[in-house]
Amino acid sequence: MTDYVYHPEFSFLARCWWQLTDELLRPDQWDASTAKLAPMWLHHGGAGFHNDDWYRYLRAEPEGSGPLRLEAEDFTRPGHVYGELFWFGAYISGSDRTGATLRYEMRPYDRNWKPLNRIVHSNPGALSGYAGIKDQAEAAAGRQRLTDPVHLWNLEGINHKDFQRGARLCNVFLFNAAGQRARRYERSGAWLINTLAGQPGLMALEVLDYAHEAREVAWGAGLQRVGSRYVFKPEHSFIARAWWRPDETPVARPGEADGVSGLVAARFDEGVEWHPRAKLSVEQTDALGMRWGDDETRPACERFWFAAYVDNGVYAYEIWPLDQRGRRLNFTLRKQQGWTMSLARRWASDRAEADFLWHLDGLDPVALQAGATVANVKLRHSNGRVVKLADRSERRLGTETLGAEGSLTVQVVETSARF
Secondary structure, eight states: OOEEEEOGGGOEEEEEEEEOSSSOOOGGGGGGOGGGEEEEEEEESOOGGGOOTTTTBOEEOSTTSOSOOOOGGGOOSTTOEEEOEEEEEEEEETTOTTOOOEEEEEEEEOTTSOBOSOOOEEOOOTTOOBEEOOSSOOSOSOOSEEESOSSOBEEESOOGGGOOTTOEEEEEEEEOTTSOBOEEEEETTEEEEESSSSEEOEEEEEEEEESOOOOSSOTTTTTTTTTOSOEEOGGGOEEEEEEEEEOOOTTOOTTSGGGOOEEEEEEEEEEETTEEEEEEEEOSSSSOOOSBSSSTTSBEEOEEEEEEEEETTEEEEEEEEEOTTOOBOSEEEEOOTTSOOEEEEOOTTSOSOGGGOEEEETOOGGGOOTTOEEEEEEEEETTSOBOEEEETTTTEEEOOSSSBOEEEEEEEEEESOOO
C-alpha cells in the first residue's frame, strides 16, 4: 500500500483553461491569447428539462470567449451550481523522501470561492474515460492521509518556483492516476475532458491563491453564530502596499524624526523560532530592503490583505500580511489593551474581533480599482486610537499617545480579494 500525505503549503486554487492549439502559449502573451483558450468547468443539480446530458462531467467550452458567462436562466432550480474554479489539494507519497511525487486532489469551487464538496474523478472504464464528479457529496477536503488513492491527478510541465498568487502557468500536462493524459472530446455537441478518446492537449492555469487552505465554508461564515454584528464583504476586500508619509508641520525639517517616510512593512524579526512576532515598521526607503531575516521563517512582508467587514454602513478591516508568493500568513495586526501594537498569530476561525479591527479614514472601498493610489489615509484602531510613528529609532508604527503624526499612501494591487 502507498500512503499519500496532505501538504497544504503546495495546494492552490486556480481557474483552468484548455489550450485549443498545439502552439505553446506564453504567460506574457496571455491577454492576446483568449481565442486560443476554452474555460474548464462543470455543473450539477440542474433540472431535467435543461436538456443537458452532461451534468457532473468536466468540460472545456466555449472556445475563445473568455470565462464562462452565466445568466439567471442558466440556474434552473435551487441547488443548481457551477464549478468554475478548482482547488488542487497537494499530496506527496509517504515513501518519497525527496517530495518529487506531488499529486493533486481536484475539487470544484464556484466563482465565489465556495467549495462544492465534490472531487473530480477519472472513470477508468474502457468505454468511458470521462472526468467528472459523483452525484453525492464527498469526504471533507484536506484529509491528512490517503491510502492507495485512485483519484489523484498529476500536473507536468510546471515549475513550483513559479507558483504565486496571480501567476499564469501555460502548457501544463494533466494525467490521471493511471498515467493517462487528458484529452478534449466532442460528444453530442459538448466538449468533454476524457483520458481515452479525443485530442490530447494542454492546460493553462491562473493561480488565484497559493497555499489555499481546505475549508468547507467560505471566509466570513460563522459570524452570526458567534453573535458578531459585522458582515464580511469580500467584494470590498483588497490587497495593497502602503507608504508612511509624515504630516506637514511647521517645525519639521529634513532629517528630523517628523520627516521619517518609506514603505510600510511587517518584519518577523522578534520572538522565538516557533513563535515569531512582527511589528509594523517604516523602511528606510520606498522599497523593501532585505526580504529575509536569519532564514525563511523570518520574512519581511510588503503586501497586506485588508479583509473588509461592515456594520451599519461603517467599514472595518482585518490586516493580514502576505509573503513573497502572495500567501496569507496566519498573523493579523492587533492592538490589545496593555500591549504594543503588533502582528499576532491568529486562527482564521476567529474573526471580526475588536482587537483586530481597523478603520481606513479617507479611503472608500466601494470606489477602489486595481492600480489606484489613495493618499492621506489615516489608520485608526477600533478603540479610536490613530496610528503614529511611535518609535523614531526603530521606525515603528503604533497607537501610543506620543508620536509623530502621519498618514498612509495606499496602492491597490488587487480588488475583490479572497482567500
